[in-house]
Amino acid sequence: MDSIVHQIHTLSTQNESDLKKLKDFLRHEQETLKANASQIDQALQALDPVQCTLGTAFLLQAQLSAGFFSNQRATFAFICNFLKVADSQQAKKAASPMTAVCRSFAQMAIDLGQPAMLMSLKPLRAGLEKLQDTPETLTPVHAEFLRVCLKVKVYHIAAQLLDQAIYDISISTGGNSSNSPAQVTPQSFLSFFYYGALVRIGTREYAKAIQLLLVALTCPASCLSAIQADAYKKYVLLCLKVHGEVKPLPVYTSHILQRYSKSASYVLEIAESFKTADATALQRIIEEKQPAIEADQNMGLVKQALASMQRHKILTLTKTYLTLSLSEIASEAGMPTDTNEVEAILFDMISEGEIKARIDQQTGNVSFEDADENLDMDMMQKLQGKLAKIIDISQRISWFEQEVVTSESYVRKTSLLDMSAADRQVGGAMSYDVMDM
């Protein structure tokens, strides 16, 4: 054990080759470390977490995987500190043990209860950032972070992470086999977007939740993941709630999921009842399928979808009528004879700004008005914001294009085409520019 600590001390320099040597050495000694898990606590005291991030990560991984703690609270506190101060250079080198440590740490926090979970969020976020190449890269720790956030219901902290758009995933480039924990697995990828959607549902940002679910749903697949199956159910329910209809999945969705989306399930039946705006049928389906819905923990969403059905109906009424009596609205929206309920919903919709209308209680009439927004200033700002984002994204696309155009295989292929085109020029028009695409 002492020799290992010694090696860590000597090799923890800024030198690339030293760190690599240390990494290889530690990987080699993993079994020894696990066998001597009881002494790790002591060894860790001798190491400086900033200087020897790499070594510390390996020791912690061994200790956590052996599941041996003399004092769990102390270890928890130690990791808290370690993740916060660790050197990001070395952390990236030790991506695999770092990820393993983060994962066990998150689990430990969940086991220890709410205060520990709250305490673990900052270190986890710090660890996550140290593992990323760029803020746009997804790491396996992302999903863990969201999982802890969901457990303690601190959606606003999770939302901060979600606000950062994800464009890439971290794939360790070295000779690591695919089961290295630093690799984003399909499971962690899907969980991140699924958890993300749950967070967005928690903060009532349903459109964003749908977007996140779509990412999980359109992930390339050759077999169905349980996460995707669950995501699809949530997708349908959210679509119904927000749009009043199910938007078809993008064309590039894998055929596996396309097929799943057509197989019979309670969400399909609910979507069907939405098409005819039949509230009683929906109610009946909910009662019939209650066990299945509750098993998926979708009862809340289903109830919200049910409530939104009437709202969508009323929303279409505003486009057709200028005035309408409460009783007529009630019969149109499928709530026979209960004008009080209609009035309550209308009141709610008006105050939330979903519709513009006035209720005349004396005559029982409702008059709908045209929405009147501040077209100039607000709209200008909104448009400008969108424009900035579009410019940003088109920039990104042109980078991609440059990357492709300058890549070796592209150049080789197009030059080959050029040559063959030159050969065939006698034969007539050869439109190789089409094939450039």
Place this chain on the structure above:
Amino acid sequence: MAASLLTEDLEAYSGQYGTHGAIQRLQFIASQTSKANLKIDALKLCLDLLKRTTNCKGYTEAHNCLKELLEGNDAALPIYDQVWVDATQKQNGILKELYEQDLSQARASQMKENIRGCYHQLTNLCLEQGDYAAAEKYLAKSREFCVEPQAVFATCMTIIRLRALQRQYSDIQNFTSKAHHTPFKDDSSQSKIFAAYGLYNMATGKYRDAATSFSQVKPQDLGTAFSDLLSPQDVALYGVLCALGSLDRAEVQQKLLDSQTFRECLDMAPQIRDLAVDFCNCRYAACLSSLGKLQEPLSLDVHLHGQVANLCEQIRNKGIVQYFAPFMSVSLHRMAEAFNTDVESIQREVAKLIGQRQLDAKIDSHRKILHASHADHRRATYQNALRVSGDFLDSTHALILRMNLLKHDFGVHLVRQKK
């Protein structure tokens, strides 16, 4: 045709058509109507007509149907002519043998025109027997031996006729366009082609095209070959209904009422002409009420059957939209009067049309007034821009991530166990 159907004069109705067409229509009426009297009359007429052909199977079936209907009332039941059936069957068998011999001889001689003639004989034989599918089979074979463009044209026309008799409309277009492209046609062939196109378009719900096609048919050119399919009155009826359902008033006036050729068709069916004139002069109540009266007999028309409800609804909707066009606001009471209905149902109809965006208006349900709505283009444009940009951002973002996933060959795949 429907006008004669209204008087329930089946004899006059079926007299307009060739034997096979009349049989088809009578059989259709018998199978669709719920009135027992009409059913019996149709079947009796049908029996008489079937005896003129060599269709023993059809004769027996029709007789059986009639027997069921007239149960216990043998006096009214026409006698089943066993002698005729046996003789006809025998004759059919002999003729078929004879013709097939002719065919094999013609084949040996390898004269194209002769082979085609023999196939033609066989086709006619099967047609007379009411075996349309077999007739078509022979006809298809004869097509290979067509040399003259006239022969090609005639073959196409026969196929169209057979298809229509079987109520299979989808292939009609195919053969009509083939006929359309044969050279050296005269005017009467052109009329037949238009009529066939019209029939196809109407049966597939393309009313606008159907109306245009029908309006170019010259009634005297249809001749006997088409009498199994359409009578000139039918052309008028189908043409007017399709036009009212799809064209606006000025077009109806121009294409139908002012057209010299179509006028001739229309004059043969005064009821239908009045319908069109009423529509063009905005007398919607009169037009729609007579249309309502026609609806039931029309649904007994063999080719129109599937389209009647749809067409009538479209004509009504068209009427509402055109009625409202010049108004800023109009009272629903007045409108209900003009359309022969009450305020509640006109409000429902108008609401449906607004929902389908056929009518750009809003209903003041309290005062029962319909207001034309002036779309706020500025707002709509802004909102559209916002929506499109939002969609673009989301989808591009998703695609970039997806591209990176594909670059790493990442996805939900079965994990292969390495051990």
